[in-house]
Amino acid sequence: MDAPVPETAAPPTRDRCATGIQGLDDILGGGIPRGNMILVSGSVGTGKTTLTLEFLVRGAERGEKSLFLSVTEASDKLIQNLSTFEFFRTDLVTSGSLVFVDVPVIYDRLGLDREEMTAEDLDLLVLTIQGLVTELGVKRVVLDSLTSVCYRIRKEERIRDFMLKLSQTLSALDCTTLLVSEVAQSPGRLSLYGVEEAIVDGVILLGNTRRQGDIIRVLQVIKMRGTSHSRAQYVIELTPIGMLMAPHLKGGHQEGG
Ligand SMILES: Nc1ncnc2c1ncn2[C@@H]1O[C@H](COP(=O)(O)OP(=O)(O)O)[C@@H](O)[C@H]1O
């Protein structure tokens, strides 16, 4: 751990971007350091899309414009499915505080039709996202999912380069970003290629675990730069009013990671 720093030399605490999910903000000392890029990792159905959307909704409610970049699901269908969640307010979409953009539409417009994207293709993609964020004045971005973009990048060093450019660009615009990472449930696995988690400023892992015969959802903050945080597992519940969290009182046997 870090040695104690004399008070005069203490760095200024970075402004926090509150996720709006109470338990999570408590663990993070108020939220994600503003301008940081975080991986939200987990297997299918663990709540990645729900969590990242709540992050955007809570931001939009506080007057921070939010952008959801959807790669795998068409956003009109996604919005339709979300109407069962009370926390999801369609008026935020209507007013333009919460903007949905389908990444396949960007690919089409830019003519990115190669199965494997080149470095130039990726630069164009970053520039387009930068343009959207600047034009709309966005402060929160979600990319759902990074994994599906990575399937079209394939080379580790190119993924690294793409992520670094995206991170620098969005951080310079004071934007806090969540990247969804889809992984098969296996202990220690956080991303498709393994390079993704090294580049980001933080990792939040969602998963399932077994407790007394029931499968329960859990959340764990694996890393968060600039934050001293708990690495314990928390039980989460995806309710109509949003995500609820509680400490995980171990009564059963652990599964996966
Ligand atoms: N519109 C909804 N209304 C109620 N529950 C939902 C809705 N959408 C998803 N859920 C619940 O949340 C779970 C996680 O969904 P989701 O966030 O899409 O997971 P992931 O993105 O990790 O695959 C679903 O399996 C379902 O139980």
Ligand SMILES: [Mg+2]
């Ligand atoms: Mg999803």
